[in-house]
Amino acid sequence: MLGLLFLLGFAAARQNTAVSHESFYPEHVLRVTAQNYSLACQDRYSVVINGSVPGPELRIPEGKVTWIRVYNDMSDANLTMHWHGLTAFTAPFSDGTPAASQWPIPPNHFFDYEIRPEIGYAGSYFYHSHVGFQAVSASGPLIVEDSQPLPYTYDEERLVYLSDFFNKTDKTIEDGLVADPFTWSGETNAVLVNGNGRLTTDDPGTCALASINVEPGKTYRLRFIASTALSFVSLAIDSHDVAIIEADGHYTKPLNTSYLQMSSGQRYSVLLKAKTESELEQLNKRHFYIQFSTLERPSVLTGFSLLEYPNNTVDARVVPSEPPLPVANTTNGWIDYQLQPLVPHEDFPTLEEVTRRVTIQMYQNVSQHTIWLQNEYPWTEHVPQSPYLIDIYEGKLDPDTSYQRAIANGDGFDKITKTFPAKIGEVLEIVWQNEGAVSNGGVDTHPLHAHGRHYFDIGGGDGVYNATENEERLKTAHPILRDTTVLYRYREKTTPRAPSGWRAWRLRVTDAGVWMIHCHVLQHMIMGMQTVWTFGDRDEILTQGGPVTGSYLTYGGSAYGNSTHSPIVQHYFD
Incomplete structure (x- = not known):
């Protein structure tokens, strides 16, 4: 009600x-x-x-x-x-x-x-x-x-926008990912910062790195946005530590760190205290490399951008002959149970409030046509003949009937509509379970992004989710609202379909509509790693959306x- x-x-x-x-x-x-x-x-x-x-x-x-x-x-x-x-x-x-x-x-x-x-x-x-x-x-x-x-004081802002570069065109990559036999896109050729960067194979001096300019003694808010297609990166700034103050659009208590670990779709704001003039003189340098390395891929790609102070004389086209920082390894569960909201959330659902747990088993079926599955089903944008929301408006899809079938199916998934339905007022616990690939047991890491209202991230771990054990951890932690978090793999390979890592969320179902929840690796999305959720029955969805003209209900209306x-x-x- x-x-x-x-x-x-x-x-x-x-x-x-x-x-x-x-x-x-x-x-x-x-x-x-x-x-x-x-x-x-x-x-x-x-x-x-x-x-x-x-x-x-x-x-x-x-x-x-x-x-x-x-x-x-x-x-x-x-x-x-x-x-x-x-x-x-x-x-x-x-x-x-x-x-x-x-x-x-x-x-x-x-x-x-x-x-x-x-x-x-x-x-x-x-x-x-x-x-x-x-x-x-x-x-x-x-x-x-x-x-x-603003809850924090700083002098200026700077943007650090991460993206991938692939030599192949979009069409070549897409065609290969859905082809039989399957053709992989290849690894990213470069990670760019604010659209700038260079291939690691370039000769010295052919392409400039991105430069982030700062003034001595000032405090900066650096907004890190990971708009990568594939790359999961570890990032650090030579001789500078930072304090995380925002994650995915929510202010947090300051969390000091020497590095960030970012998957596709995640965002963090950090406070950086620039060196003073005396500190720069002691260090005898006016530039510092921002170093990033790709994680969880067959080969490591290490790239750079520059944090520059006034009167820097180092050419931005020059890449250091040796990385100034150690090449990073993955930290499984990085900042899980550590990052806290700036103001505690009074509406965080307890385990006792959870009305339903939906466990989604995610794994790869490796064959000539390679796909990613959730509870034995892949979803691509070519599955429905028309958008789900349109079908609900036109009475072609009844979310309530889908809900009844999903409950009867036992895993929350309706095999007819290919949706995960939920009712308004439910408190869901969504558990993402990583599993070994069907043929070879391979496991991958996935950044999971939810459309709709943000969820409480309640952590992750190796093996299989244990609600009682995790609730003990939450007694000393304060979950934050997120929209993109990482399902780690914990190992490169295991027995086919064996569990290898989990990530869990809690959310109150309040917004009626159709929402995607998917891996944010673009290749994995094209290969089927997406889910569709319908929240509310048809009347509630139409009440929230209101009546619409036919202009929205037809392609090119x-x-x-x-x-x-x-x-x-x-x-x-x-």
């Missing part, structure tokens, strides 16, 4: 009116094209946003509506734009997930996305295409600005503008 009252109150706050956008001016405009683009001093045919990689930094206020217009200027490919970490705080069709919550933007069309971050969610996010492998280059930073006084007409757009928020 409380969940339904919440939904009714939420819906009442919406205008829910159809508006012609003929004379409408959004706060931000993104134009997406596919073109030859130079990255790491290499030419690659890439999907780019506003002609650059990464796309422009967007800054939006918390607690207010922001409209972002996205043009698909490509002539031969669909597009969506996903607001990573903000998906419960958008209009129903603005999550940007094709086949789940909206029809994709057809070629030569545009779509107006409506976003309203809630108060308390100021922090570091990013946006990216959610179609195929486009997000390897089609992404950019998204900063939600505080409406309240009138909610999608083009050169001949402006879109008719629902305004959901006041």
Whole structure:
């Protein structure tokens, strides 16, 4: 009942009116094209946003509506734009997930996305295409600005935006991943910082590293955003320690660390105290390398960017002959049970409040056509004939019937709709269980990202999840809200289907809708490592979303503008 009252109150706050956008001016405009683009001093045919990689930094206020217009200027490919970490705080069709919550933007069309971050969610996010492998280059930073006084004091901000570079084109990579026989994409050729970097095979001096400029004695907030496709990195700054103060859009108590460990989709803000002039004189240097190494891959790639002080004379094109820091190894469970919210969460669900536990077994089936499975099923954006949310609106999919089948199935999965349904008011414990591959026992590490409202991350470990033992750990820990956390593998290989690591979440089901939860490695997503969740029954989903015109319910409908007409757009928020 409380969940339904919440939904009714939420819906009442919406205008829910159809508006012609003929004379409408959004706060931000993104134009997406596919073109030859130079990255790491290499030419690659890439999907780019506003002609650059990464796309422009967007800054939006918390607690207010922001409209972002996205043009698909490509002539031969669909597009969506996903607001990573903000998906419960958008209009129903603005999550940007094709086949789940909206029809994709057809070629030569545009779509107006409506976003309203809630108060308390100021922090570091990013946006990216959610179609195929486009997000390897089609992404950019998204900063939600505080409406309240900042809890930490610093002088300036700096952005450290991580992305991958692959020599192969998106199409070549996608075609290989779904081919029979299977063709792997190959490992990343370079990890870029703010779009800059170089291949490790380059001759010295051919391509400049990214430079982060700082002034002596100042305190900086460094926003680290991992928009990588594949790379899981360990990152450290020579001669500088930092304090973590934000994770995935939530302020934390300061946690001092000498390094960060970041998977695709994760974000951290840290405070860095710049050296004083006297300290720089003692060290006799005015540059320090930011060193990062890829983890959990067949070979280690080590790259660099520069932390530069004024009057530095070192050429940014020069890479150190020897890494200034030790090449990192994976720290399994890095900062688990250590990072704490700045303000304790009074609504953290206890074990006694959990109404249902859903365990999802994740493993690879290695054959000529290699796929990733969850509870014996792979999901790709080509599975449904139309988006799930559209089918719910049109009465073609009944979440309540799906829920009954999922409960009867015993593992929470409905084999007919290929969804994990849940009811409003439930308190879920979602356990991700890593297992050895069917044929060879191989195990991988996965960054797991949830659309919808953020969840409480309650930790992870080797073997199999034990709720009683983990609850003992939580007595001295204070779980934080996250939207992307790491399922570690703990070993490279084990017996086929043997457990090898777990990650557990808790969340209260409050937001009706269709939400994706998936591995954020782009290759794994294409190979089936995604799940679809429906929260609430049809009436609750329609109450939260409100009535819509047919403009959203058909591919290329009138909610999608083009050169001949402006879109008719629902305004959901006041």
